[in-house]
Amino acid sequence: MPPLDPEMFDPACPSSVMPIRIGEKWSAMVLICLEHGPRRFTEIRTPLRGITPKVLTGTLRALERDGLVTRTAYLEIPPRVEYELTPLGRTLLEPIAACRAWAQNHLPQLLEAREAYDHRVSG
Template sequence: MVTNLVPDVRNPDCPTRLVLDRIGDRWTSLVVLHLAEGPMRFTRLRAAIGGIAPKVLTQTLRTMERDGLLSRTVHAEVPPRVDYELTRLGQSLRAPIQAITDWAEQHVEEVVHARAAYDSARDG
């Protein structure tokens, strides 16, 4: 366990960077956005996200569970049912991720145009 930690993301040895890596992961924000609607089973979550391989979703969910962002509940049924749900810590990510999502949706056209202009200028 880390004790006497002074968070400083600019320090290359600070574990804060691990947290930023998790939040900045391609799939984590989408998992948070979908689980914000409530618990979901793996198959429904995968379909909702779209374009994610089962292995990658499994790895993402395990890492998020390890980081305390979500919980995994196995129900004693046949076949077994597993639900994924945001923890209190995971819920606290909803607002920052929603803010970034809102920004992305608001500025997507500008980014697409900037990319096209950049690519066009480089291709001559």
């Protein structure tokens, strides 16, 4: 087995700027909500039970900044704002799906291991 290449990870590590994290609280879920077309703020908020407007705003702003979603505000009363996936954002659905599939198939095993470990270390 050859030694590890000391340069195998870029010092300005690409992964550190990745927009979403598997297991991150909200970003991936927001993108999934937009899968089938534009959605409104309140509409996204519903399935993400428990997300506060402040956090959802922050999440959406981050996704917008990274060119993954667009924000369109209509000058109406009451206000209407629509969020939509960009083509770039849509490409992210694929790796997200791979991760969701992994979770689907292996999460029970992971949780079992975790429980067994916790049981070993502290009764």
